[in-house]
Amino acid sequence: MKLGKILATTAMLTLVAGMASAEGANIFVIGGKPDDPFWSRVKLGAEMAGKVAEAQGGSVTWLGPQNYDNLGPDAAELIRQAIDQGADAIVGPDWVPEAMDPAFQAVVEAGIPLVIYNAGGIEAADRLGAMNYVGAVDSKSGYAAGEYLAKAGHKNGACVNTLPGAANIEAFCAGFNEGLAANGGTGSVLQLPATAFGDATAVAQAVRAHLIENPTIDALFAIGDQDTNATISGIQQAGKAGSVFVCGMNFNDSILANIQAGSQACAIDQQGYQQGFFAVSILNNFVNYGVTIPTREILTGPGIIDAANVALVIEGVKLGAR
Numbered sequence: 563m564k565l566g567k568i569l570a571t572t573a574m575l576t577l578v579a580g581m582a583s584a585e586g587a588n589i590f591v592i593g594g595k596p597d598d599p600f601w602s603r604v605k606l607g608a609e610m611a612g613k614v615a616e617a618q619g620g621s622v623t624w625l626g627p628q629n630y631d632n633l634g635p636d637a638a639e640l641i642r643q644a645i646d647q648g649a650d651a652i653v654g655p656d657w658v659p660e661a662m663d664p665a666f667q668a669v670v671e672a673g674i675p676l677v678i679y680n681a682g683g684i685e686a687a688d689r690l691g692a693m694n695y696v697g698a699v700d701s702k703s704g705y706a707a708g709e710y711l712a713k714a715g716h717k718n719g720a721c722v723n724t725l726p727g728a729a730n731i732e733a734f735c736a737g738f739n740e741g742l743a744a745n746g747g748t749g750s751v752l753q754l755p756a757t758a759f760g761d762a763t764a765v766a767q768a769v770r771a772h773l774i775e776n777p778t779i780d781a782l783f784a785i786g787d788q789d790t791n792a793t794i795s796g797i798q799q800a801g802k803a804g805s806v807f808v809c810g811m812n813f814n815d816s817i818l819a820n821i822q823a824g825s826q827a828c829a830i831d832q833q834g835y836q837q838g839f840f841a842v843s844i845l846n847n848f849v850n851y852g853v854t855i856p857t858r859e860i861l862t863g864p865g866i867i868d869a870a871n872v873a874l875v876i877e878g879v880k881l882g883a884r
Contacts, residue, residue, distance in 0.1 A: 586620025587849035589842055590644035592637060592654035593626045593680075598760070599787050600812040600834050601626065604680070607838030608653070615846045620650070622842055630756050633728060634661025641665035651675040651845035653838075655697075656682025656690070657728045666690045675848055679841040680834075681730035684859040693848065694855055696841045698832035698863035700733035701740070704783065706864045707809040707830050708741020708749060711781040714827065716807050717747035719781035722769060724759040724789050731785050734811060738783045747781075762792040769796025773806060784810035787817050787829075794825055813867055818879070821872045831875075832863035835884075 594601025612622030739749030790810030820826035
């Protein structure tokens with residue numbers, strides 16, 4: 563029995579030593595800017611999956627733009643940086659296809675495995691020759707918000723678009739308007755310059771002015787958690803609290819507090835942590851072991867957070883599960 567234990571231990575040590583000495587997968591992940599709350603959650607998921615890659619001799623490198631003023635070209639440059647730095651695999655969102663697709667095509671042409679995540683959908687993965695798409699369907703996320711607000715009795719809505727030209731954001735707004743229309747409402751878009759994204763003062767002032775100019779609007783949809791808080795501030799500044807209801811993409815602690823307090827109707831959850839975690843895990847297993855996932859469209863949303871389940875979500879956040 564003792565000999566058996568020794569042999570088993572020796573075999574395990576040999577296996578571990580082999581794994582440690584093997585050259586693992588060096589995976590590069592293109593994501594959002596450092597102070598974007600949603601993308602910090604995606605980054606955490608990628609880093610957690612990266613712990614396995616590191617244990618196998620590999621690494622995960624995160625590349626993100628400093629701002630979103632020139633999103634498509636800047637992101638394309640990051641993709642090319644990943645190629646130049648010897649990436650074994652690349653993860654990226656197809657935010658602005660006309661600017662980014664040539665860079666993604668260069669990835670595939672170089673024989674580097676690619677996973678599209680967060681933006682672009684399975685359509686982008688098919689078009690570019692990527693292995694999988696991981697994320698929500700952007701139009702369905704917007705649709706869920708429009709449907710939710712319309713069914714709650716709010717029939718005239720506007721999507722607050724602070725990143726015009728980004729394909730996923732345009733799809734959010736189009737889906738929102740479709741969700742309203744399918745349930746007896748009407749939708750429009752309040753379009754701001756990209757420099758307004760995350761600028762609480764600019765967004766709040768624009769929302770305030772828009773509501774005063776369009777007094778029949780009773781629902782708003784914001785495309786990110788920072789802009790959701792600013793949108794709520796604009797509603798309050800316009801004297802419309804309690805009569806204009808807001809739903810927004812993603813969530814953080816303040817968003818959950820808004821929902822608990824009743825100042826926000828709902829949040830659309832696309833589970834950013836899972837996007838980063840799954841995308842990196844898929845590529846790490848493929849590069850190291852040739853493992854593929856036959857379900858090429860791996861959906862992480864949309865999910866709806868509202869007064870009915872916000873307490874449960876908060877508990878999940880405390881435990882690190884959300």
